[in-house]
Amino acid sequence: MKRLAKLFAIKKKQMLKAKSILFILFFTISGLNSFAQDAGRKAISLNDQWEFQKENGSVEQVNIPHTWNNKDVLDDTPGYYRGLGIYKRKLKLDESAKDKDIFLVFNGIAQESEVLVNGKSAGKHIGSYAKFIVPIKQFLNYTNDVIEVRANNRFNEDIPPLTADFTFFGGMYRNVTLLITNSVHFSQHENGSSGVFITTPQVSAETADVNINSYIENTSTLARKLQINTTIFNSKGEEVASQTATLSLNKGEKKSVSQNVKSIKKPELWSPENPYLYRVVTKIIDSKTKVVVDQVSSPLGFRWFKFDADKGFFLNGKSVKLIGASRHQDYENLGNATPDALQIKDVEWLKAMGGNFLRVAHYPQDPLILEACDRLGILASVEIPVVNTITETEAFTNNCLNMQTEMIKQNFNHPSIIIWAYMNEILLRLKFSNDKPRQQIYFDHVRELAQKLDSLTRRLDPSRYTLLVNHGAWDIYNKVGLTKIPMIVGWNLYSGWYSGVPADFAKFLDRHHKELPNTPFMVTEYGADADPRIRSFAPIRFDKSIEYALQFHQVYLNAMLNRPFVAGGMAWNLADFNSETREETMPHINNKGLLTIGRQPKDTYFLYQAYLSGKPYLKITSAQWKDRTGIADSGALASTQPVQVATNLKSAELFLNGKSLGTKEAVDHIIDWNVPFINGLNQLRVVSGDQNDQADINFQLQPFKFTDSKIAFTNMNVLLGSKRFYIDEKEHQLWMPDQPYRVGSWGWIGGEPYKGTNNRIMYGSDKNILGTDNDPIYQTQQVGIKQFKFDVPDGEYELALHFAELVGGESKEALAYNLDNNHKKEAEEKRVFSVSINGSSFMNQVNLAADFGYTTAVQKKTRITVQNGKGIVIDFNSIEGKAVLNAIQLRKVY
Incomplete structure (x- = not known):
């Protein structure tokens, strides 16, 4: 009994010591978030x-x-700030951790x-996007x-990337982990991998083989005899197969062990x-104590696949058209420091x-992304x-090769991955265009x-493509030979x-x-800018409207789906993302996303659901445009505007406020109705079989003529030189396109819409307008305008005129992506x-550039008393050059 008591006391002391280490780790490591073991x-x-x-900052x-x-x-x-950032943190470990190996794991x-640990350099890393592991035991x-951490x-x-259409955010922007292991452990020196x-190596519906190659190291001062046990579990946690190998490791030695598990019967196959x-x-x-000294868990998915130049892609012997999207990692107002849950949500979207x-x-990207792909069935x-x-240097080449090695080794075990890639549009920005012999050296x-x-990729992983x-410059990529190197061309x-x-x-x-x-x-990649604030009934290239993007994606989807030899297509992009050098309607944002940068779905997202959903699908896409305005049809108390429905059904019937507007058939998964919206709330409902969807549209009806007493005028906001609607979400203002003056109504007299200095934009400018978040209000204008008239009845009104000088200013490099950008200086x-209102001077000798600066938003507001049935007449008197007006607002006070 005494011996048992003594043994119990020793065991209890050991347990308390182990708990003490855990307790101290949990409570004295400053700022512990979570604990995993x-x-x-x-x-x-x-x-x-x-x-x-920041360097020398607070x-x-x-x-x-x-x-x-x-x-x-x-x-x-x-x-934006590109320089040094310094992070510091205290770390307090109990001395009982001295016999452990300790690492810092940085995901990005x-x-x-x-x-640095206690002022001494413990490790360095080059590259923004890969995990790296730093052993720190010797410095503690x-x-x-x-x-x-000096970033x-x-x-x-x-160091790539050198230039790109995305922002190179700085910082320690992915999770950081303290890893504590025994002196014998799976190697932490395999390029950040496990x-x-x-x-x-062999998978079929009948049987599968698995090969497991493990790297193990012994940092202790003693030789060790070990067993390496690998067990495969199914999704229920049931053991499917197990294998054990023996290994002897001398002190300071690292070895690899290969285990082959053969003939797993009737494997459950992984697929989307x-x-x-x-x-x-x-x-x-x-081997002596039978104690587990280290353990690693990895995902396993059984699948086989191939790409065929004639027939496309096959997974598990079945033809699969790969349709999806690309993804950037940043999020609205967060940059690339995106929380875990939001990253996982992207894959769910x-x-x-x-x-x-x-x-x-x-x-x-973050390891969470591919984990989600594995779990949800997304190939990648x-x-x-x-x-x-x-850059033509040995250092650049070595950094590229190291990045490729890190990427492959760190993500090797994900069944979702079928392709490793390594270059994107590498001939977009051609060097040495004026020196052809030197350019040829660059191409080489x-x-x-x-x-x-x-x-390197084929050697590290022969199992994938x-x-x-x-980019679309066929001749040069073929000439340089880049279409002959990879297994797949993108x-x-x-x-x-x-x-x-x-x-x-x-074609x-x-x-x-x-x-x-x-x-x-x-x-x-393929896509078109889709600013969710811009809508158009006459969509054209580069107007940034949702409607143009919808038409664009329809054409592309149809072409790819109808050609078996096209293995797949990835929309650019899953979500809008930050690109600091961009200007356009939404400065610093590339808005080709199917989701906004805050992850709100656009109409284009619903279009993809209609094309790709395996279940009946019916969605009023125009419901995204829930607040509208428009001019009443002549002699009517309604304004007729189109409404779109996305569906994979043959036809559907639309109802407005309970009244049927008829049944129509879908064309390329879209059905269009012309809807007579009334002032106020409009309830839409679409029905097809047992499927239905509904939306409430709030409509501000503008009178066809101001003398129409049945429609009360309150306010209107008009874009000059524009064919698009704009929704100012922050101030809840609806802007509509202009019109030439009509007697009894309103409109401009004289001039023409502004057209920029490149041929790709049909009207307006794509410059960043300073001093406003509502760039589209100022990016179009009427040039050479003579008058603007409102034939409003007598009363008190507030009038606002908006201007911006769109010509001149600092000359900036045109985006390389605009391939036919014939930009003229x-x-x-x-x-x-000068501007006068009802004969009285309002703005005298205005010089927008000199007075306010180029591409700068200017708003001038006044109150007007209209009497004697004269309405409002705004005269623009050109003194030198042509007068302009970008936008105008009128609000009835009483």
């Missing part, structure tokens, strides 16, 4: 209680994820990183340690329809859309950020880098947007199949004019 290892979040400062308290660019990329000052820091004092997102010609690599996941648990067991493919572009490609151009270097990356993505095609017309898209697809008949290909036009 596998056998033999502990992973502890270090996301909070960091101090941060100190602030921050949590991780964090970026220092979430605000300055959205202001009107060109550029932009872009040059150095980690186990009393009051200080971790310092720098400066431009460095040896140290366990799984392949399925049935994303069945097994779990592979690999353990390191001490894609799945709910009916998509089955995610192009993780243009860089590896991942790529490194070699975008637009390269580009091709050599592509070949090195492709060869390689992809190189080009094309980013914007016919009807950056160049040409939408009909050119199908390009057919050309590839004819001239490269043995090379599978995918459409890796603007000749600054001296413009001086």
